[in-house]
Amino acid sequence: MVPADTHHAGRTRSFSFGDYVVGAASNGRVFGCAFGDGTVRLFDSLTPDAEPVCIKAHAGAALCISADIDKAAFLTGGDDGMLVHTSMLGEAKSLAEHKHRWVDHVTAHAGSGYRVYSVGKDAYVIPKKSAGEPRKLNHKSSVGGLAINPKGRRLAVSHYDGVSLWWLGAKDSGPTLLEWKGSHLQLAWSPDGTHIMSAMQENAVHGWRLSDGEHMRMSGYGAKVRSLAFTRKGHFLATGGADTVVCWPFTGGGPMGKAPAQFGDTEGVAVTAVAANPKLDLMAAGFETGAVILGQPGQDRTVSVAGGGGGSVTALCWNPDGDALLTGTETGEIHITDFRA
Amino acid sequence: MTQDTLQKIPVTVLTGYLGAGKTTLLNRVLKENHGKKYAVIVNEFGEIGIDNDLVVGADEEIFEMNNGCICCTVRGDLIRIIGGLMKRSDNFDAILVETTGLADPAPVAQTFFTDEDVRRRTKLDGVVTVVDAKHVAQTLDDGGEAREQIAFADVILVNKTDLVEPAEIKSIESRIRALNPYAKIHLTDRCAIDLNHILDRGAFDLDRILEIDPEFLHDDHASDHGHDHEHNHEHRHDPNPVHSKDIRSVSFSTDRPINPQKFDAWVNDILMSQGQDILRTKGILNMAGDDRRFVFQAVHMMSEGAFTGPWPTSDNRGSRLVFIGRNLDEAALKQGFEACAA
Numbered sequence: 001m002v003p004a005d006t007h008h009a010g011r012t013r014s015f016s017f018g019d020y021v022v023g024a025a026s027n028g029r030v031f032g033c034a035f036g037d038g039t040v041r042l043f044d045s046l047t048p049d050a051e052p053v054c055i056k057a058h059a060g061a062a063l064c065i066s067a068d069i070d071k072a073a074f075l076t077g078g079d080d081g082m083l084v085h086t087s088m089l090g091e092a093k094s095l096a097e098h099k100h101r102w103v104d105h106v107t108a109h110a111g112s113g114y115r116v117y118s119v120g121k122d123a124y125v126i127p128k129k130s131a132g133e134p135r136k137l138n139h140k141s142s143v144g145g146l147a148i149n150p151k152g153r154r155l156a157v158s159h160y161d162g163v164s165l166w167w168l169g170a171k172d173s174g175p176t177l178l179e180w181k182g183s184h185l186q187l188a189w190s191p192d193g194t195h196i197m198s199a200m201q202e203n204a205v206h207g208w209r210l211s212d213g214e215h216m217r218m219s220g221y222g223a224k225v226r227s228l229a230f231t232r233k234g235h236f237l238a239t240g241g242a243d244t245v246v247c248w249p250f251t252g253g254g255p256m257g258k259a260p261a262q263f264g265d266t267e268g269v270a271v272t273a274v275a276a277n278p279k280l281d282l283m284a285a286g287f288e289t290g291a292v293i294l295g296q297p298g299q300d301r302t303v304s305v306a307g308g309g310g311g312s313v314t315a316l317c318w319n320p321d322g323d324a325l326l327t328g329t330e331t332g333e334i335h336i337t338d339f340r341a
Numbered sequence: 342m343t344q345d346t347l348q349k350i351p352v353t354v355l356t357g358y359l360g361a362g363k364t365t366l367l368n369r370v371l372k373e374n375h376g377k378k379y380a381v382i383v384n385e386f387g388e389i390g391i392d393n394d395l396v397v398g399a400d401e402e403i404f405e406m407n408n409g410c411i412c413c414t415v416r417g418d419l420i421r422i423i424g425g426l427m428k429r430s431d432n433f434d435a436i437l438v439e440t441t442g443l444a445d446p447a448p449v450a451q452t453f454f455t456d457e458d459v460r461r462r463t464k465l466d467g468v469v470t471v472v473d474a475k476h477v478a479q480t481l482d483d484g485g486e487a488r489e490q491i492a493f494a495d496v497i498l499v500n501k502t503d504l505v506e507p508a509e510i511k512s513i514e515s516r517i518r519a520l521n522p523y524a525k526i527h528l529t530d531r532c533a534i535d536l537n538h539i540l541d542r543g544a545f546d547l548d549r550i551l552e553i554d555p556e557f558l559h560d561d562h563a564s565d566h567g568h569d570h571e572h573n574h575e576h577r578h579d580p581n582p583v584h585s586k587d588i589r590s591v592s593f594s595t596d597r598p599i600n601p602q603k604f605d606a607w608v609n610d611i612l613m614s615q616g617q618d619i620l621r622t623k624g625i626l627n628m629a630g631d632d633r634r635f636v637f638q639a640v641h642m643m644s645e646g647a648f649t650g651p652w653p654t655s656d657n658r659g660s661r662l663v664f665i666g667r668n669l670d671e672a673a674l675k676q677g678f679e680a681c682a683a
Contacts, residue, residue: 020428037430061429079397079425100398102425120400141402142421160404160417183404183417201420201456202407224457 009294010325010337012306013048017041020061021328024315025074027067030088031317031326032074033334034062040076040086041334045324048338057084057092063102064117069110069128075117077103083117096124096134105146112152114168118143123157125168137166137175145198147187156196158184163198163208178208180215186227190250191234199225205239209254216255218248223270227316231276231283236261236297238283240271245285247297261298266291273313279322286313290329306335349464352436353540354449356490357471358480359442362500366471366532366539367439373536377434380426382419384441395433397422401441403448406455413455413642414448420456427462435540436463443486446470446493447620447641453545454643467544470494470524471532475504477513488588491517492620492665494524495544502528522590522663523623547636547647550623588620591671592663593678598629599660600683607677608637608644616642619666627658629683637662 020036031043038058044050058078065076072088075095083096083103096103098119106117113128121142124134141160148155148168155166157175160183164175183201190197197207197216205225207216218239225241236247237255244262248255264271264285273286277294286292290310295302305325315328327335357363370379380395404417419438426436440449446468453465470490472480477499480487491497497517502510514526527534543549604626612619622639628648637646652658662678 019430022428035430036428061425063425063428079429102397102422104421104425142400142418144421160402181405182407201404201417 008306008337009303010305010339011048012335012337014306014336015052015334016310017332017334019332020330021315021332021334022062023065024317024326024328025065025067026317026319026326027074028072029319030072031319031324031336032065032067032086033315033326033328034065034074034076035332036061038062038078038080040065040074040084040092042072042074042086042088042090043326043334043336045319045326045336045338048324048336053088053090055086055090055092057086058082063104064106066106066108067110069108069113069115075106075108075115077106077117079103081119095126105143107146107148109148109152112148112168114148114152114155116146116148116155116168118146118157121159123155123166125155125166127168135171137164139164144183144185144201145187147189147196149189149193149196150191151193154193156187156189158187158198160184163187163196165196165210178213180206180208182206186225188228188230188237190230190237191232195250195254197228197237199228199239199241203241205237205248207237214254214256216248218246218255218260221246227271227273229274229276229283231281231297232278233281235281236283238274238276238285238297240274240285243268243270245271245274245283245295245297247283249297263295263297263299264293264302273316275316275318275325277318277322278320282322284316284318284325286316286327288312290327290333292316292325292327292335305337309333349462350433350436351466351541351543352438352453352463353466353542354446354468355437355439355471356444356446356468356494357442357498358473358476358487358490360476361442361471361473362498362529362532363439363442363471365500366469366498366534367437369532369534370437370536370540375536378432380433380436382422382436382438384439384444395426397426399438401444413451415452415455416448419449419452420459423459423463427458435466445486445489447489450493450640451643454640465545466540467495467542468493469496469498469539471498471500472513472517474499474501474510474513474528478509478516481516488520489620491524492520492588492590494521495542496539497521497524497526498529498532498534498539499526500529500532503530519589521665522592545638547638547645548649550625550636550638550649587667587669588665589667589669590663590665591669591674592661593675594659594661595679595682596659597682598658599626599635599681601628601631601635603683604628604681607681608639611674611677612639612642612644615666615668618668619664621665622663624660624662626660626662627652634658 022034024033040057042053059080079102081098108115115126123137126134145158157164162179184198186199203221205218221241227240244265247261275284292305293302310329310333311331325337399418402417406413624637626635633648
């Protein structure tokens with residue numbers, strides 16, 4: 001534990017666990033974090049002094065985490081082939097098992113009740129009220145990312161050469177394929193559900209406007225983009241992969257032909273994670289040095305948050321009220337910053 | 342490519358046709374009491390005789406990278422799996438990648454030079470190819486990826502030597518040498534070999550490329566090494582796969598110092614225009630005005646070079662360069678290389 005640093009915004013409590021922070025999610029007042037040793041740790045964002053609940057969820061490494069449709073519960077996938085449900089009470093139960101395979105990605109939508117995870121080329125959809133086998137969605141190549149649209153009805157699956165869009169409720173329907181050459185990874189829906197954006201294996205972002213299939217190509221990054229997030233009203237898409245937070249404008253006809261707004265110039269240190277505040281027009285950005293800043297697209301002024309050291313920021317997550325931020329790094333540092341003070 | 346090899350996990354790639362003995366070798370590595378922990382990426386589960394949670398099944402997925410390099414294909418599944426392995430808390434000492442019998446090794450090798458995450462945490466240690474002494478001659482005659490696998494290798498195990506006559510082994514060795522002059526060849530029975538000969542080779546470390554089989558180069562001066570090949574003066578790649586039969590190596594040496602600018606311009610031009618056909622390039626060069634050895638290597642179009650240290654002896658500073666590929670115009674390459682003299 002490190003005392004709060006008065007030079008930084010908010011009051012921060014820090015932990016050092018030593019295992020790779022695979023990802024983080026928030027569900028109600030609880031932050032869930034998944035680690036490279038297969039543990040899941042749960043932190044109460046409103047009681048920062050409380051000790052985290054630690055659960056051994058996977059035999060090997062956890063690979064992905066999402067808030068579950070249940071309150072204060074999380075879903076994780078691991079290289080032990082398990083999809084695990086972990087509750088705030090510290091109970092872990094297996095929802096699915098794929099022997100000798102990896103559960104690479106997981107997501108869920110509380111409103112519509114769908115849980116989705118992927119194993120290699122297949123995504124599996126588990127509806128809330130269904131006792132039968134999950135619906136299996138096959139793709140030509142391995143799944144690079146999963147994202148359910150804000151309304152909870154459509155699933156975007158990224159893979160090599162594009163993104164497949166599936167209707168979650170239409171059991172026998174096939175996918176709509178949005179094609180673009182290259183390997184597609186992390187996905188982000190615009191808050192109004194009109195655009196789907198993909199961070200690619202190449203140093204680029206590709207996007208589609210769903211109404212007419214119009215392509216958006218965004219390149220010029222010095223590193224892999226890794227992370228992308230729309231500001232809460234969808235005015236900007238903030239992205240990693242550069243030594244400044246590159247924010248593409250989505251107002252007035254979209255980003256085509258426009259220069260991106262930026263904030264946080266760090267001269268050669270790449271942004272590895274971005275997270276939009278759910279209540280304010282504020283973006284958090286984490287860097288490969290472990291540093292975290294808050295800023296707004298096009299505004300010079302940024303605020304430094306605790307952190308720095310501990311290697312790349314690999315997890316960055318706000319609580320739903322937007323007054324607490326969790327930072328996780330590749331060397332197992334966790335910082336929880338409380339901005340209520 | 343980066344030269345920073347600190348704390349990077351070495352990766353050994355195992356290639357070879359089905360039945361040559363890859364799995365035997367893999368099991369040998371896993372069972373031997375060497376005190377090391379390996380993560381093994383296999384193309385098919387169930388062949389490995391050891392239950393180990395660090396054995397990972399991979400579906401070969403070839404990705405084209407849009408990075409301005411027309412021949413740049415990588416293994417998307419390896420990027421994903423290595424990314425996942427790097428998150429694990431239990432450390433391992435090395436990674437072994439087994440490819441399918443029909444795989445072209447180039448996308449596997451290129452993965453380790455292309456993806457920034459893979460490159461940051463791992464380094465390609467060597468490509469080991471297992472061939473079956475009994476069938477290799479026929480396999481080479483049939484064309485296909487067997488030639489690529491031998492041409493690409495740093496270490497070649499000629500396995501099942503108990504099944505063939507010594508004279509046959511000689512002929513196999515000379516056919517392998519024509520395809521690949523610098524690989525270390527080992528004759529084995531049931532892949533019995535000291536693992537130091539196949540692991541931790543540093544075959545892609547510029548610092549450890551100390552020599553390029555000078556013996557072969559001497560032979561080369563004396564004979565026309567392309568014993569069963571004709572010169573092919575079409576330089577452009579041909580869609581006809583029969584041309585893969587034309588894989589061979591050409592090597593050059595000169596005692597005159599090399600002009601660094603001329604060499605740089607020439608070799609870049611060669612790799613840009615013919616890099617699809619050139620599988621691997623290695624060179625040790627005496628650059629004019631510098632007392633150190635300059636080491637150069639390339640996998641298709643991806644190249645790197647650096648001064649690595651002093652020459653072993655001050656009186657023997659001959660420059661040597663080897664290309665392995667198809668459709669190589671030996672005369673033009675020789676002329677180009679010699680024109681790089683200072």
